[in-house]
Amino acid sequence: VRAFGEDVVPVNYDDIDNTELLIICGANTAWTHPVLFRRIQQARENNPNLKLVVIDPRETVTAQQADLHLPIKNDGDVSLFNGLLKFLIEKQGIDSQCINSYTSGFDALAKEITQQRYNVTNLATDVGVSQDKLTTFFQWFAHSPTAITLFCQGVNQAENGVDKGNAIINAHLATGKIGRVGCGPFSITGQPNAMGGREVGGLANQLAVHRGFDGESIQQVQAFWESPEIATKPGLKAVELFEAVERGEIKVLWIMATNPVVSLPDNQFVKRALERCPFVIVSDITAESDVARYADLLLPAAGWGEKQGMVTNSERRISRQRQFQNPPGEAKSDWWAVSQVGQALCTLEETKNGFDFDSEHEVFCEYAAMTGMNKKSPLKLDLSQYANLNEQEYEEWRPTQWGGERPFSDGVYSHPDGKARFVVTRESPQRLARTKGWWLNTGRQRDQWHTMTRTGHIAHLAASELEPTVYMNALSATQNRLKAGQLAKLFQPSSNTSIHAKIAIDDGLGFQELFMS
Known part of the structure; x- marks a missing residue:
């Protein structure tokens, strides 16, 4: 941006x-x-x-x-x-x-x-x-x-x-x-539909359809939704949000499609924050995820293959995700759960019901119509031509790329003056302050998906790394009198976090550099 x-x-x-x-x-x-x-x-x-x-x-x-x-x-x-x-x-x-x-x-x-x-x-x-x-x-x-x-x-x-x-x-x-x-x-993108989530406003620093918090965008978004109130400044990003929870500033937290107990840094802090929150709601496909254990209310969510809608990939191509089996029991799609809460809040506040969607098709058409407000702006995201799709056209949707093959091929960018901006960049304060010690780098396992909520239950996939393993090169191990197969305790002073892991040798790493997944 x-x-x-x-x-x-x-x-x-x-x-x-x-x-x-x-x-x-x-x-x-x-x-x-x-x-x-x-x-x-x-x-x-x-x-x-x-x-x-x-x-x-x-x-x-x-x-x-x-x-x-x-x-x-x-x-x-x-x-x-x-x-x-x-x-x-x-x-x-x-x-x-x-x-x-x-x-x-x-x-x-x-x-x-x-x-x-x-x-x-x-x-x-x-x-x-x-x-x-x-x-x-x-x-x-x-x-x-x-x-x-x-x-x-x-x-x-x-x-x-x-x-x-x-x-x-x-x-x-x-x-x-x-x-x-x-x-x-x-x-x-490192997560499924990360692009689509951002397009519809799933970021703390944006409104929907790529709109920021300038006065014109706030007015236009509020007018489109006919909402009596609207956010006028950026919200809290993930880490900031849990800091606010820990301070007692957030009383209700609804967690959907993520496992922050594993994915966020300093998971001990995240756990403390969740324990302090008066009411934690978790929508998940399993009761066994790390975050589900902190739920005061656990809502059954439909999984991949049990729900349908639109997703956007890394090249801005929107595709239909089609359901191939019904969700079990009372499991529902996330959009349905959110719309039900929205309708209840509208009734409580005696305001216009802006959440009366009956299908994914209706949600998409409203979103497409909303992107039309970008026509008179420099923004490239505009799907308004699809705002009136009927159900059959929606079902027959073919993968479609918004913004053209290369959005900036004409040299016109999305800033008000039409120009791209060079940005002065800085190294992280942490790196500048470090002169010695170990560096821990994290990454993905070959056979596991992110926080292992689902793939972690598959024995064949777990077999490639049966226990937490920390990798270092042979020189690092020798000079610190460590051996492959030993159990090591890793301690991070700034967050008071520690973990035990088995040592393995990987000479693809530099001296005093560690890797864990």
């Missing part, structure tokens, strides 16, 4: 088949997105000139397939991409015409970058990668006519994750490698 003015992925999957340079950063794609990774392999088979660069502290299965692996130190992404931008500026690798015509803020960013320590010599020490490898990467990016940087949770899920994303985008904007075939920053 900071760069483009809107939450838009400016790339599509076909671009992978048409690029000369593919950079994977913060993602073990071979494990986490196997279908996509097979497409990448096929693209390499079809195009011998396609170079693959993988940026990851570990030598993952994905990194083993790369033409160039950059094993940067943990949290070194901002430094790396700022170093790339400095190289591009000094070696005349930027596209001045693109910068002058379609962007703003470059001069301030360039001044900041050139004054920092981001020359190749210093950068090699800073990020833990040889000068030769860094120079090779920088030259490939500078000279390749096309480039895609594909990134996922290893970039996004960090204290300075937004800055990491902007550092990547800065490099693409500066070289004009965006809005063209085979070019662009490509954020692939």
